[in-house]
Amino acid sequence: MPLEPSQLKVDIEQQRLFLSWEDGTEKDFSHAHLRASCPCGFCRTKRLQQREIEYPDRVAISAIFSQGYGIQICFDDGHDKGIFPWAFLKELSS
Numbered sequence: 001m002p003l004e005p006s007q008l009k010v011d012i013e014q015q016r017l018f019l020s021w022e023d024g025t026e027k028d029f030s031h032a033h034l035r036a037s038c039p040c041g042f043c044r045t046k047r048l049q050q051r052e053i054e055y056p057d058r059v060a061i062s063a064i065f066s067q068g069y070g071i072q073i074c075f076d077d078g079h080d081k082g083i084f085p086w087a088f089l090k091e092l093s094s
Helices: 031-036 041-048 086-091
Strands: 007-011 016-020 026-030 061-066 070-075 083-085
Touching (some): 007 061, 026 031, 026 086, 031 070
Antiparallel strands (some): 007 016, 016 026, 061 070
């Protein structure tokens, strides 16, 4: 079964990312939730050290780049290191 979603939509106005897979799974994430859940090494280390990840209250997705096994999400606060694997996004709580 392919992990890549069949549909991906970024709603800039509502600051939401919508994903749906052919098996019926649908996800709806706020941009802030994705920023807070960033799986990059820097953010993972901060979470493991129980340190706060600082970002603006109104953070938005500024660009998305396909990486094959997932997407690199760039945020308007300048953070662009997070590559979100499809499996990670499918399992991430909304």
